[in-house]
Amino acid sequence: MKFSLFSESKTKEVIDLFKRVFSESESEAEGQAIADFVGNLIATTKSQDLIGCIAEENEIIVGCIFFSRFTVPSGQDAFILSPVAVSTDVQGTGVGQKLIQYGLDHLRSLNVSLVFTYGDPSFYSKTGFEQINEDIVKAPFHLSQPIGWLAQSLNGQEIQAMAGPTQCVEALNDPSLW
Ligand SMILES: CC(C)(COP(=O)(O)OP(=O)(O)OC[C@H]1O[C@@H](n2cnc3c(N)ncnc32)[C@H](O)[C@@H]1OP(=O)(O)O)[C@@H](O)C(=O)NCCC(=O)NCCS
Numbered sequence: 436m437k438f439s440l441f442s443e444s445k446t447k448e449v450i451d452l453f454k455r456v457f458s459e460s461e462s463e464a465e466g467q468a469i470a471d472f473v474g475n476l477i478a479t480t481k482s483q484d485l486i487g488c489i490a491e492e493n494e495i496i497v498g499c500i501f502f503s504r505f506t507v508p509s510g511q512d513a514f515i516l517s518p519v520a521v522s523t524d525v526q527g528t529g530v531g532q533k534l535i536q537y538g539l540d541h542l543r544s545l546n547v548s549l550v551f552t553y554g555d556p557s558f559y560s561k562t563g564f565e566q567i568n569e570d571i572v573k574a575p576f577h578l579s580q581p582i583g584w585l586a587q588s589l590n591g592q593e594i595q596a597m598a599g600p601t602q603c604v605e606a607l608n609d610p611s612l613w
Contacts, residue, residue, distance in 0.1 A: 436530065438537040441487025441499065443477070449489065449499045450474050456520040469518060476501060476606040484604055486514065488538040490521075490530050497522040498530045500538055503607065505551055507572060508599030513549035514542060515603060516559075535562040543589050551586045553578070553613065563587045571596045575603045576613035 441449065453473045458466025476485065480503055490498035498521040502514040516538070521531045539562065542550060552559055553574070556566055564585035571594060574584055588594050 436497075436533070437491045438534060439489055439491070440541065441489050441501070445487075445489060445496065446474075446477055448496050449477075449487070452496050452499055452522065453518065453520045456523060459523045469520075472606065472612070473501070473518065476503065476604070479606050480504075480604045486538065486541065488534055488541065490534045490537075492525070497525050498534045500534055502538060502542065502550065503604040505549075505604075506602040507549065507597060508601070509595065509597040511548040512546065513551065514547055515607070516550060516552040517554075517607065519554070531558070532561050535559075539563070539587075539589065546590075548590050548592075549586060549588060549594065551584075553580075553583050553585065556582060556585060559585050567594065573599070573601055574613060575601050575608070576610045578613055 450470050450473050454466045454470035457469040484504035486502045488500050489496050500516060500519045502516050505513040505515040507513045516535065519531060519535070539550065552564055564587050566582065567584055567586040569581065569584065572586065578584055586594060
């Protein structure tokens, strides 16, 4: 398994992966919705605000994750992890966790302080994410599942409560995603 950073030349293959994985795990409509979202994320996010990571097996992409810039009131450098997909045929073999770990190591190398995500705590806790209360850091939109609001510090310092709103990139600026 080879891990590397996403580059725009891989856009079509990555969108196809998300479409296939979510069509198989949820529905064709979900597959199309996530494909549209990923296309939009790549097209509308400045390159310095978007970090994609891919896992390849025999030159075929079997996993992909994106981190996008997340603006927090403390002014610390922060990113949010979304979305994540691992090819159905290799799910449950550790690819997702290794890919996220690869991405977190890269963010650490860039001195990013905080990473957030919104998803299943039982999966994301395996790579260091913990539930975070909105009294500590607010989500940008009303959360339909507050239990899925997760974060981790990458610099060893505890996340301090910060007052004020947070801001995600344009592609995530859609209340229905939250
Ligand atoms: C969720 C997903 C990214 C996990 O990646 P993966 O490579 O299959 O996961 P790993 O093999 O690294 O880790 C497996 C562990 O995560 C757990 N896990 C796997 N898929 C999970 C899911 N959908 N929800 C919760 N936990 C999950 C397993 O229970 C397993 O735990 P165990 O080792 O204690 O049994 C992948 O299954 C996937 O792409 N699913 C469909 C799309 C999706 O739901 N994406 C996430 C939302 S954006």
